[in-house]
Amino acid sequence: MEVSYDPLRATAALENGIFPAGCPSRTVLDHVTSKWGVLVLLALSEREHRWSELRRRADGISEKMLAQTLKTLEQDGLVHRQSQPVIPPRVDYSLTDSGQEVAALLVPLATWAFENAEKILGNRN
């Protein structure tokens, strides 16, 4: 998968007023940068996960929030849900092509946060 990024179009997009309030890009941005959305996308960027694995990987998430987050991302076409009719139930979640695109952009961001966390929060004292 290749993530294409044309700086000219980027500039055009951000040029005047950035995103007006209520514009769809805001909604999308909110979904993918949401507290739990980021973590789920990051986990899935590595490999497919099943429900219970995600629950452990996104440390601290409640079941309700995991369900909600996955539903949103699935509706957005970023996450693919595949349930197998077995007992006990087994559901696998993976990224769609679009999902892979965002995840690829999210990973460097998370890495940056991880590497700079100390320095940044250190300023605070």
Add this chain to the structure above:
Amino acid sequence: MEVSYDPLRATAALENGIFPAGCPSRTVLDHVTSKWGVLVLLALSEREHRWSELRRRADGISEKMLAQTLKTLEQDGLVHRQSQPVIPPRVDYSLTDSGQEVAALLVPLATWAFENAEKILGNRN
């Protein structure tokens, strides 16, 4: 400015359990991916802005939220605040080096959101 990104360290960071709950990276990530934080960083990635300019650029933001967001980003050492002792007051905000680093990662994300918003929210019907 060059943003260095070493995929090996990235993998190490994300390898086990991603970010544990309550870990500082989560806080940092929350700051830079917050609803208004993203918009402010994007605006400043272009050029220095004064308060009232940011207020217009981050369409829909309240004064309270702008103040709060800027204060957080300033404490994090991502945004530099320079006030001039003139009447009426004039305060300019710009990115620090760290700020430029994150902003550089945020721009492609925002661009992606902008370009894919229609497609993504279109799924929804």
Add this chain to the structure above:
DNA sequence: TAAGGTACTGACATGGAAGTTAGTTATGAC
């Protein structure tokens, strides 16, 4: 026989994020 894993859903509660309104400071414009 009862306890536990799996993938959920729904009702209810709450805390923190966000909005609203008003006030401040000092000056220049009318």
Add this chain to the structure above:
DNA sequence: GTCATAACTAACTTCCATGTCAGTACCTTA
């Protein structure tokens, strides 16, 4: 003399994201 402006702060309120708890269906293991 009073209105506007710029960049805020503080108090109060509202609302939504999130948490908590309970329940479901079916099977496996102890």
